[in-house]
Amino acid sequence: MVPTFADVQAAAARIAPHAVRTPLVEAPALNALTGGRVFLKLEILQRTGSFKFRGACNRLAMIPQDQRANGVVAFSSGNHAQGVAAAAQLFGMPAVIVMPGDAPRPKIEGTRAYGATIVEYDRVREDREAIAAAICATRQAVLVRPFDDAGIIAGQGTAGLEIAEDAARFGVTLDEVLAPCSGGGLVSGVALALNGAGATAKVHSVEPENFDGMRRSLEAGVRVKAPGGVLSIADALMAPIPGEIVFELAKGLLAPGLSVSDAELQHAMAFAARELKLLVEPGGAAALAALLAGKIEARGKCVALVLSGGNADFAVNLR
């Protein structure tokens, strides 16, 4: 059930024809600010505008040919939705996506543009998992979970494999790697890949303050739910608790988790636009927010930040 490094390597081979080999690039503006060397993994340039395409593409590629006709179902606030929809379109499979009605319009429109059928639900009152399960049963379709799935985790881990490859190519030994965390598929996959590739970097999850289930779980040693409550502007990072498979992996691989406030996320988005010329959505800016807010000491260190998605409603988020 828990993916291995070999699963990440297999995922990399599976998604190579479809996914963008996103760059790792040094940011002088962040070097100057921190006194370290800061590298950005630009998953905003990934197909569909976020890393989620990696996991979705890998997971769908693992569905046997004779089970593909009934298609796939997913629930998602938007980036997993687009990842699954785009992968389904590439593989010629129908896709139904259950999305919260308050998801950013570009995410809903993007998902529809990849040919998926959208079912909207109320994020606060309704249970998206139940809705998705019912659709799956009716259509005999495959449920593609957003994070708690070995194929998804291995797919997201390919980003970590590329970070390790590019750091080696630059002759850089990374000390710290920060990745945004919702259910934890990305950060655990990246940690698995880096570890398997022989990297010694500490890998930190970064979550919104009220949705810091991973941070709390790592501290407790068991899965603990975050308080939730006031919704974060990071619409992509509101899973209250890490996945079971995710945490099985994460607890042995991750350094202590970090959390950031909405104000810190907003500052990071504005910094990215002004200084880095990059449009990063609130959740995608979590690792940058943690660095800018001084949640890790970067002086004299080599740090990589995953900028995990760029599908913001910038009319709303960059006022």
Place this chain on the structure above:
Amino acid sequence: MVPTFADVQAAAARIAPHAVRTPLVEAPALNALTGGRVFLKLEILQRTGSFKFRGACNRLAMIPQDQRANGVVAFSSGNHAQGVAAAAQLFGMPAVIVMPGDAPRPKIEGTRAYGATIVEYDRVREDREAIAAAICATRQAVLVRPFDDAGIIAGQGTAGLEIAEDAARFGVTLDEVLAPCSGGGLVSGVALALNGAGATAKVHSVEPENFDGMRRSLEAGVRVKAPGGVLSIADALMAPIPGEIVFELAKGLLAPGLSVSDAELQHAMAFAARELKLLVEPGGAAALAALLAGKIEARGKCVALVLSGGNADFAVNLR
């Protein structure tokens, strides 16, 4: 006087400790639109937010130690200004920059932030070259020309060297390379580097319609001035005629030149922000504008576009 491929290689070694090794990245959104494979050279991620740092850094590194104390003088609408100011700061040299008063505020502020002294002039009524020459004479400083200088051209050419390296790493043979063109330092340097690296790609300059001196000159076989007149939104691309050294090089290396309207530039900037998550300034978007406007046939081809700068006043340019 005219730089050679060896000069580009020497420039690459000189600037390596200071410049960002910017990525070449494939853009699925552009592949889908064009039916080709489209790669973006992200010079918006270069130190100072544009490729101009490459040439400036190389040129300043070529000034002998015993001539550095009096510093450098440059005239520029903004990106060369920042490139020279940042390189001067790195080398501990004073810099005076002559800039048009209507340059985007971020460019003027950016230049000042690198420690340079700014002298503003009127783009329409005053002669920036005369102002700069007078300052040079008074201070016994070195004039760093924006394009018509072998050291500058070789420095800009390092972007082409990296395009060739990355294309080879991806196993891609480029058919066409498009680069924005003002005085032509970038596009001629890129063509020199690609040619020297054994690439067979056709290299096209892209200019604003009223400032298409390179296109006209390539057609005529001799340097011809563009009509000018109505200012373009591409504040970085308003040189009316290619440089002498530039054209000596360009006439043997470049494919026919292209030109784009302000509306095409504006559309390209908006497309870059919405679909590519990248903030590109008007002039920096010229190559993308040419592709989107169908000025080259990309179907079935591998195309690289240089996104040369990101220092827009987005409050003005992305209304």
